[in-house]
Amino acid sequence: MEFLSPGRLWFLLLIPVVVAAYIFLQRRRSQYALRFTNVALLDRVAPRQPQWRRHVAVVLGLLGAMACIVAFAQPKDEVKVPRERATIVVTIDVSLSMMATDVDPNRLEAVKVAAKRFVTSLPAKFNISLVSFAGTASIVVPPTIDRATVLRSIDGLELAESTATGEAIFTSLQALTQVPPDPEHPDEPAPARIVLMSDGKRTVGRTAQEGAQAAKEKEVPVYTVAFGTDSGFIEMDGIRQRVPPDRADLKAVAEITGGQSYTAESADEIKEVYENIGSSVGYDTVDKEITARFAGIAMLLTLMAAGASVALASRFP
DSSP, X not given: OEESSGGGGGGGGHHHHHHHHHHHHHHHHXXXXXXXXXXXXXXXXXXOOOHHHHHHHHHHHHHHHHHHHHHHTOEEEEEEXXXXXXXXXXXXXXXXXXXXXXXXXXXXXXXXXXXXXXXXXXXXXXXEEEEEESSSEEXXXXXXXXXXXXXXXXXXXXXXXXXXXXXXXXHHHHHHTTSOOOSSSTTSOOOEEEEEEEOSOOOSSSOHHHHHHXXXXXXXXXXXXXXXXXXXXXXXXXXXXXXXXXXXXHHHHHHHHTOXXXXXXXXXXXXXXXXXXXXXXXXXXXXXXXXXXXXXXXXXXXXXXXXXXXXXXSXXX
């Protein structure tokens, strides 16, 4: 934690001074009590209180004073705040390798469940676009804040042949050109991220590196998810074909664009990856003044100290 006015923390040095004065006064009071010979009369005039109770109000008051001084120094801390007008393009591989059952119940169904959870977890003001790709890539849903449309479209994704990873990135960048402009800043592009999930190696179209370079030029990070296991396979015309994920290619895309790469080999891991991505792309970490937090603590401690003082000063029958 840092402070906007750290010099004001010097006032904390007054706390030890007050503590020393309190201890000094307590000792003087004890010495006076010892000199007072009529102990019975002293007990009637000033009934004894348990030792700890006599110090409660003072301790609470000092803690309240410390909280006030900390608040006076204007503390700040890092907090997560939702990005405004951010646009997330969810780009899903629907190539035939997605029917592999090494991820239960199969790769495509597991991704659908995780993608829908990811979409619903993002801040409501986010624009979300859905792109699917196999031999070609298409914008299934242009950028929108209508979550229901995106969720229905994810459910409707179907398998197709081939894998055009590079074309998927280019199509995702095209989707970003359809983001509604900000009325207050019409010429300012909205912050954007592409979340690309694939399980196979590119077979047609432009390379993934070409797409990554285009995303880098537009300053759009690509977060990649390589899912599936090396033992995954599909059967085509009675022939078993292995369909391992191309982790290296997807990792290179993330590195080129300044995004992050993930791998997932099960439905649970895919879910966890989406949660991590949501935390990364959905929020910014910014410094924010938290004076009110310490002012509230100071107020609470002061009220407790006042209550303790009243309780100790009152005489109950």
